[in-house]
Amino acid sequence: MGSACCHIRQMSQYGKKFYKTVAITLNDVRNCSSDNLLLLQRKTMNLSDFGERFRGYSGITHLMDDLAEGLAQPGMIMLGGGNPAAIPEVISVFESVIDKLNKSGKLLGALANYDGPQGKTLFLETLAEFFRQQYGWEITRNNIALTHGSQSSFYILFNSFAGKSGASEKRVLIPLVPEYIGYCDVGVEEGMITSQEARIQHLEDDFFKYQVDFDNLQVDKSVGLICVSRPTNPSGNVLTDDECRQLDHIAIKQDVPLLIDNAYGTPFPNIIFNQVNPFWNENCIVCMSLSKLGLPGSRTGIVIANEDVIRFFSNMTAITSLAPAGLGAEIVNQLITDNALLPLCHDLIQPFYKRRCEQAVGLLRDAISSPGLHIHKPEGSIFLWLWFDGLKITTSELYQRLKQKGLLVVPGKYFFPGQTNASDHAESCIRMSYAQSEQDLTRGIEILAEELSACW
């Protein structure tokens, strides 16, 4: 018991963040026999600061566990997760490509060999040519590195451009929150993210749109990286070309990279509903992914950046994991070579999500008559962001009540990386996915409407 207390006193800054976990352990200690106590003490590993940072429950781990627990309940409607839809026509395209790769021996070849740390050379060349043709970006394969999915790209990029840097502390600036939940805890050092709440533009028909609040955006020497997702998970916002240009200008002036997370953007998977121009230059790092194309299990991310960043990335991959995965690269290489990737995105994936999105908005408008319902203008991604203005309870409480009724969504407060306290606005919003079946969407929205009518 005494030694457990000691652990708390000795905790590093990272350990304190996980005090809750230790408190639970302490409670266990109070209730346990001496044999079990020995076991518990063994469970208390002596970790470094780095290890402590990732030891326990972060908000996101807690939420994911909670969602998983909810999912295990039979009949639960899952409008909470980020899984892409299983679109039958898209699956059959993947099936035939995999079949073709299998017959040619390339499938086994991808599994039986390590690629170089930058990723499969042939795919890097195909991709560079593809982006040159599509957008006229002047890039070669030396501007592209593959990773184990975008999440691992962010881990490397956040920690390489921010954190302790000599005598100073650099931070990742998120110029507009709400933003992607996955950014919250990737920093090895706590407090690595700083952010600015969005300005709200009210639109017709109770839609609204977030805008970067440039007037209040604090950019100083402590910023080491600027990061945005475009389209944005959770809100479905798409930064305008002008906002991108302004952020690019700020980043160049400050001599820091602008990271654009293009997980839902063009040219693939192309889950974007309005016309904006893709953005890249030597100061930008564009992160792409095969996940929302329908291949999250392939764990493939793509980083497009200047040659220095790519060389650095390649070193990092060699040291931490030897080489990126090759299967997704082989599949998409074949799709590009067969001129099948763009039709897949334009004719199947984008129309599917656009249709689902319109259905979901229609169902919400029919089911919820309160003037307090505002929907973020859906411009892309696979989510709707709902703002329940004037709700009597927080959306964290609403989330628990919905879970009891068989519906999982995600409460808004998790999408504000860099903000210490959840604002009233954060606690008035939820994110819901529209990637699930029409049947689930309809039933889920019925449950939501019933519950809202009881607490508005």
Ligand SMILES: Cc1ncc(COP(=O)(O)O)c(C=O)c1O
């Ligand atoms: C905005 C955004 N970026 C990146 C990712 C992660 O992509 P990956 O599966 O390539 O790690 C997601 C996943 O949901 C996302 O929503």
